[in-house]
Amino acid sequence: MGSYSTSSQSQQKLLFRQLLEKESSTYTYLLADFSHPDKPAVLIDPVDKTVDRDLSLVRELGLKLIYAMNTHVHADHVTGTGLIKGKVLGLKSVISKASGAKADLLVEAGDKVQFGDLFLEVRATPGHTLGCVTYVTGTEPNQPQPRMAFTGDALLIRGCGRTDFQGGSSQQLYKSVHSQIFTLPKNTLIYPAHDYRGFTVSTVEEEMQYNPRLTKDEETFKSIMENLNLSYPKMMDKAVPANMVCGLQDSASVSS
Template identity: 45%
Template sequence: MIFRQLIEPDSNTYTYLLACPETGQALLIDPVLDTLQRDLDVLQKLDLKLMYTLDTHHHADHLTSARLLRERTGCQVVYPAVEKPDCADIGISEGQPFKMGSVELSPLFTPGHTSHHHAYLLDNGTQKMLFSGDALLIEACGRTDFQSGDAATLYRSIHEKLFSLPDETLVYPGHDYEGRFVSSIAQEKVRNPRLGGGKTLEEFVSIMNGLDLPYPRKIDFAVPGNELCGTCPPNVPEEYRGPCDLHEQG
């Protein structure tokens, strides 16, 4: 399998490229509009054909490049089926493996950060790789105070779906804000300050309710735009319009 971990620095979002070396087919997990050209350049450099984009959820901190990647490459747009937007081509659900050549992803329904969040698990033959989206981060987790988020639901998702995976499973998060790249289930079960060390549900809910995080600076245009597969809505502030203007003009 061909694998690349790519980052968009403004929102600290990780995009993951997975490809089948036998067929030259590729997919991107959580692509970002701001780095659309970079992703196209990486695909070209590796001589890969983009077949799919997969978003873990409707993001609140950036616009997805799913729609424009479909326009540029002919790929199909994949979203969790539980809240699949009309603009998407395929809905993905837990219990239904998603296959592309030799690459097979197992979707895991992990609500709590949002009501429709999915993580994706891959077994590369040597090690399991979990693309955890915003549910489980490195020594953190996704916030639960907007987009139908719920702390108790996230706790159960992580414990029942993610912490039940083998300890050696690698965790590739949707974001990291401290220059870290990968963790493991074993490490998160021990070191995660919100969840690790046997934290109870009540302790976790108290921690999440006390975070007092700032209002997401892009949420007002990112969520409605991502519900349209990455369409730039008219209310994008001028300071964030650069990627919209660049790509909407072709």
């Protein structure tokens, strides 16, 4: 678990934890408005296998979990959203409308997901899948500084998500990252959905300078992505159908 904040005002307001699911190298992020009486919280990209761990942490910290949010329909693990809905009364599942998946809250570009006095702005970043979004903290003085971007698989640390299935498009991904993420302030912290080498955080400036794929021109990027020759995700046949209903389990139900 890690936390990061630079200003004392942000530190008092935002509680932040980065959590890892080892098998799929997935990061789950817990954010809460710690200065609010209810301590409302959100989980970004929960995994089914670590739901008990995450909810135990939520209880220990005295938080009220109100949203379980997904950056996209994952192909390498089953989201924990459905299980969490069965365990946390009143919690709402969140995914993008463009994903075609079911959830309580279907978000689009420009929407804001509020928790206490804090919020996450929704940016459409398709390309890895049709429905990928990036959640970004706000610009206002009472929001965390530096800004934080939860990029899912659109932008990874020194990499990016594959574009060869689920409606993926290397051209679209290139445009998404350059127009929606690389236009953020350079000190914006990048928190991806995965990392396979042990990195936990990057910045917009670092990725604009050192990302071996996205620093190239668009044609070179497309060529790189077309020649990755990646194997079929071993969990895809189980994960995608489950994640299209936000990880629906026997003990949970979602509405469209």
